[in-house]
Amino acid sequence: MARAALPGRLSWQIGRVVDTIQETRRAKSLVLDLPNWPGHRAGQHIDIRLTADDGYQAQRGYSIASAPEDDGVMLTVDRLEDGEVSPYLTDVVEPGDEIELRGPIGGYFVWDPSLSGPLLLISGGSGIVPLRAMLRDWAAARPQVKVRLLHSARSLDDVIFRDEIMRFAAFDEVDVRIALTRAWPEGWRGHRGRIDRDFLERAAWPPQDAPRIYVCGPTGFVEAAAAALVETGQRPDTIKTERFGPTGG
Amino acid sequence: MTYLLDGNAIAGELFAAFGREMTDVVGKCRNCGTVSVVAELCVYLRAPGTVVRCPSCHAVVMVLVTIGDECNVHLPALEFEQ
Numbered sequence: 287m288a289r290a291a292l293p294g295r296l297s298w299q300i301g302r303v304v305d306t307i308q309e310t311r312r313a314k315s316l317v318l319d320l321p322n323w324p325g326h327r328a329g330q331h332i333d334i335r336l337t338a339d340d341g342y343q344a345q346r347g348y349s350i351a352s353a354p355e356d357d358g359v360m361l362t363v364d365r366l367e368d369g370e371v372s373p374y375l376t377d378v379v380e381p382g383d384e385i386e387l388r389g390p391i392g393g394y395f396v397w398d399p400s401l402s403g404p405l406l407l408i409s410g411g412s413g414i415v416p417l418r419a420m421l422r423d424w425a426a427a428r429p430q431v432k433v434r435l436l437h438s439a440r441s442l443d444d445v446i447f448r449d450e451i452m453r454f455a456a457f458d459e460v461d462v463r464i465a466l467t468r469a470w471p472e473g474w475r476g477h478r479g480r481i482d483r484d485f486l487e488r489a490a491w492p493p494q495d496a497p498r499i500y501v502c503g504p505t506g507f508v509e510a511a512a513a514a515l516v517e518t519g520q521r522p523d524t525i526k527t528e529r530f531g532p533t534g535g
Numbered sequence: 536m537t538y539l540l541d542g543n544a545i546a547g548e549l550f551a552a553f554g555r556e557m558t559d560v561v562g563k564c565r566n567c568g569t570v571s572v573v574a575e576l577c578v579y580l581r582a583p584g585t586v587v588r589c590p591s592c593h594a595v596v597m598v599l600v601t602i603g604d605e606c607n608v609h610l611p612a613l614e615f616e617q
Contacts, residue, residue: 345547347547388551389547394543394572395543505538527541528574529544531540
């Protein structure tokens with residue numbers, strides 16, 4: 287596999303939707319058939335461009351949810367009520383439709399199994415999407431790297447890839463902790479409330495273990511989590527961040 | 536629509552403009568001297584132009600204007616170090 291294959295230029299191309307999966311009430315996955323796809327790295331994204339009949343164009347980036355090893359490229363889109371692009375992708379697009387896109391894009395918020403150190407993944411809402419690609423990449427390669435996923439969602443029903451995340455938790459090397467911020471089921475034993483400094487002190491590896499940290503989610507979530515990580519002594523140069531829009535996705 | 540994102544959000548525009556992946560390239564703010572990778576810059580998406588600020592002093596270090604397929608990148612206060 288040409289894991290790091292990067293074309294010298296980035297061109298818009300047409301991808302065909304081969305499947306759609308309703309992940310949660312708001313989030314939908316699109317599986318794309320992309321001829322001439324050069325391969326991607328876990329954490330990268332794709333730009334999608336919609337063009338109206340009058341020529342008006344709107345463009346957004348969406349993280350790739352599938353691992354490099356997977357068949358087809360999957361994007362998972364969180365529907366924003368006042369969004370220009372996401373409601374079209376979640377409510378209108380059907381298998382067989384064609385979408386204009388370019389990618390893969392991104393060389394910073396990426397992970398691959400050759401990287402050392404415990405892997406600490408922290409996400410809020412649809413920030414789980416690029417981290418899911420990393421988890422799947424890890425599961426395919428099974429490197430000698432421990433993984434911990436700290437994920438925050440409003441409620442259990444809002445946890446994208448919930449069943450799959452729980453299957454990852456079955457690996458001895460993988461630890462999953464879910465924080466629910468608004469509603470939790472009766473008897474919920476996970477974290478209640480936001481991912482804050484207290485939670486990170488308990489749930490993250492200590493700085494001397496040199497975790498490699500990826501934080502992804504809405505801007506406010508990322509700012510708060512990254513600041514709390516630094517307050518707990520994590521080295522800023524071990525923390526990689528990616529911010530979504532105000533409500534995620 | 537104006538909101539704060541980071542340099543990951545303009546990776547596609549920068550790749551198209553520079554012909555290479557730019558988010559992991561190191562840049563130095565000419566205003567305050569802060570060195571950061573492009574992915575860590577503060578990005579304000581504001582059609583049709585995008586404003587990119589230094590994460591430390593908030594000086595405008597880059598402006599992107601996309602018209603049709605063409606993205607024009609202006610670097611009022613950013614020096615790439617790679």
